[in-house]
Amino acid sequence: MRLNIISEPLPLLDNYTGVGIGVVHALLPIYVISLVPICQAVNRNLLDASAGLGATRWQTFWHVIFPLTWTGVLASMLLMFANAIGAFTTPALLGGGRVLLLPILIRERVLLVLNWPVGATLAALLTLLTFLIVALIAAATSGKWRKERGIAFPKGARAT
């Protein structure tokens, strides 16, 4: 992760787009890995049955795969959202201190401006936001859905 971050400043330095691409780059593999068990949980016989009944691949996706996986995918997306708002390294390097995302702002307040109360408040806010998202994920993957579809709480990741 660290490695490709260094390569990125060349074309898209110091702007929001560049930071966005960098964070997507850092999170994409984690997202895909978190989707693998969700897709594996789909019973293969259902796909065969769908094809046997004459459905095209698009119809199979829309009527079979999507209804079975969307809660898990949603949970993964929320998890990536939580990771993205807490991302520090990628925005710090690619943004050059000029793209003021919450983590960058926190660092600036605490280490450079030495305004600890504001920094602490922002950090608490970020924690609150993250926990809110985690609660949403827990709701999306809990109880009935989890039992029916075998979807587990997606693995946490901190790679940015």
Place this chain on the structure above:
Amino acid sequence: MNVIPAEHGQTIAPLARLSARHTTWLDRIDDIWQGLYTFGVVAGCVFLFAPFVVVFVISISAAPSVEFPPPSFTLTQYTRIPPDITAAFWRSLRLGLLIVSIDLALCVPAAFALARGRLPGRSLVEAFFRGPVQVPGIVMAVAFYLSYSALLRSTGINLRNEFAGLVIAHVVMTFPYMLATVVVRLYTMGPQLEEASYGLGAGFFRTMWRVTIPQMRPALIAGSFLAFVISFEDVPVALFLAPGASTSTLPVQMFQFAVDSLSPALFAAAILVLLFSMALVVAIELLVGLKRVLSDG
């Protein structure tokens, strides 16, 4: 189901689709879908690998500053890696191994208490220990930074810019991952084999060493790997707690070089670190299988 034409609903569809006569617009959508799929896979691979290619190309550049594409190529950049980075690498390695040992010493008893013991409010305790996983790294960094500052002011003990402070913070960060992996393993393996061992007359330590630990080994290796990687690649916490050149870890040192003085030698160092990480991943794959590491925790 308005999209299925009658012929598909009534005949054996896969056979019908084999003959060109029966090609419908739905099959054409399938072709487009297939094309998009292939394109997406290729584009995704390029997106993921292009930055590494750029890093590698610059690492063999002969230019004194970072240029892309470089004018000519040489391997001398690999001999110009700043000594600060080499020192930071060994420091990171030492830190990672220390974190793993402390985590193991703490986690195994804790996991036993959680999985086998009769703790009141066990799920609450478990949720509490899982907490740090979800806290963003930067928040963790601020929390430790302010705590250490308060500690310094009230007791005079300095943990800022100290190896010990970094060790404490990283143990807190990595502990939940290790714990989760080990607890899951303890739940799934069950106490039967240990009970059998006791029943056959083995003592506690003998059972632990010959029965329990061998059974737990994959989880211990997987947890150690996670803990090591998290400690080894952490930037925000190490940046707050140990920014000085004599205490900083490898990622922090590279971060600071990238911000202050970008040079092709840094890219050479990056390639070496990449090789190290890949060797680590291959070793884990051979030892326990990467899938297990990624699914258990």
